[in-house]
Amino acid sequence: MKWLLIAIIVAATSVGEVLQAIGMRRHGEIRDFRPGALGRAASTLARNGVVIGSVVAMAVSFFAYLGLLSFTDLSFAVPVTAVTYVVETALAKYVLKERVNWLRWAGAAVVLCGVALVSL
Amino acid sequence: MTSENARLRSKTWACATIVVLTQVFGNFFLKRGMPAELPSPLSYLTVLFRPWVALGVTLLVVWLLSRMTLLSWADLSYVLPATSLGYVLVAFVGRWLLDERITRQRWAGILLIVAGVALVGGGSAPQTFRGNSGGPS
Numbered sequence: 001m002k003w004l005l006i007a008i009i010v011a012a013t014s015v016g017e018v019l020q021a022i023g024m025r026r027h028g029e030i031r032d033f034r035p036g037a038l039g040r041a042a043s044t045l046a047r048n049g050v051v052i053g054s055v056v057a058m059a060v061s062f063f064a065y066l067g068l069l070s071f072t073d074l075s076f077a078v079p080v081t082a083v084t085y086v087v088e089t090a091l092a093k094y095v096l097k098e099r100v101n102w103l104r105w106a107g108a109a110v111v112l113c114g115v116a117l118v119s120l
Numbered sequence: 121m122t123s124e125n126a127r128l129r130s131k132t133w134a135c136a137t138i139v140v141l142t143q144v145f146g147n148f149f150l151k152r153g154m155p156a157e158l159p160s161p162l163s164y165l166t167v168l169f170r171p172w173v174a175l176g177v178t179l180l181v182v183w184l185l186s187r188m189t190l191l192s193w194a195d196l197s198y199v200l201p202a203t204s205l206g207y208v209l210v211a212f213v214g215r216w217l218l219d220e221r222i223t224r225q226r227w228a229g230i231l232l233i234v235a236g237v238a239l240v241g242g243g244s245a246p247q248t249f250r251g252n253s254g255g256p257s
Contacts, residue, residue, distance in 0.1 A: 021191050029193040045188075058184065063164055066150075070158045070167075074151040075214030075222055079207050079229070088200055098195050107201045107239035114232025117225055118211070 002072065006080055008064040014087040016057030018095055023051035025096075079118035086112050128193065135190040136202055142183035143206040148213045150176030207233050 027048065030041055045051045069077045089108040093100040153172025158164055167173055190199055208230050214220040 020188055024188055024192040027192060030189050051188075062180075066154070066164055066167065067158055069147075069151055070154050070156065073214060073220045074147060074218055075211045075220045075226065077151075078147055078210040078214075079226075079233075082204065082207060082233075085200055085204070092195065092200075103239055104198070104201070107236045109236070110239060111201055111204055111233050111236030114229040114234075114236060115207070117229025117232060118207070119229075120225070 005064045005068040009061050009081050010083050012057045012061035013084045016054045018091045019050050019054035023048050079115050082115040132194055138186045139203050140206045142179045144209040146176050146179030146183055
């Protein structure tokens with residue numbers, strides 16, 4: 001049960017975050033932080049299909065996370081979900097076509113080792 | 121161009137700070153209000169009305185929105201490790217506020233996470249692409 005929930009969280013979070021990045025990039029940089037402008041940005045985003053998809057994926061991940069958190073330590077549940085790092089760095093390179101230099105790869109790898117130690 | 125970079129950098133830092141703090145305390149309040157088990161699908165919904173859980177969810181909504189804002193200009197592969205500092209703070213919160221037992225192995229893992237964050241945040245620019253909205257830059 002524990003590992004099933006973790007698998008759901010990792011898959012849904014990775015998909016959700018990549019969709020979120022695609023949606024926000026399509027929207028462009030948010031530069032105006034006045035309430036009216038933020039509201040307009042929010043209403044534009046609420047009609048953006050990719051952003052809606054990301055929110056649905058995040059919701060799935062959130063409820064699986066609630067289930068996990070009910071019977072594990074906070075200091076286990078939070079780090080273990082960072083398995084998404086490797087999946088997402090790979091997706092950033094191959095789906096989002098970001099330039100992921102060796103320093104970022106190394107950083108993600110080191111973070112992952114740390115996460116493994118924290119959760120094992 | 122230099123002042124543009126400085127503007128982007130300070131904006132990135134401010135937004136990343138909000139992302140990290142809301143993640144840490146959102147998770148803390150969530151765990152604080154969470155019962156030991158969620159026996160039925162319905163309990164997944166009713167638990168949301170517990171005050172601590174509701175506060176946690178509210179903070180996590182702010183987390184989601186501030187993270188989306190950050191992602192509107194910064195690379196995902198930058199945002200992920202830069203905000204991973206939250207994992208370390210969560211461990212401290214678990215240890216000091218929730219009385220969780222954290223082994224030496226877990227603390228070692230936390231140090232590795234900090235090292236990974238330093239590797240990525242130290243050298244690289246936060247952005248590969250300019251926003252494609254065509255705004256003045």
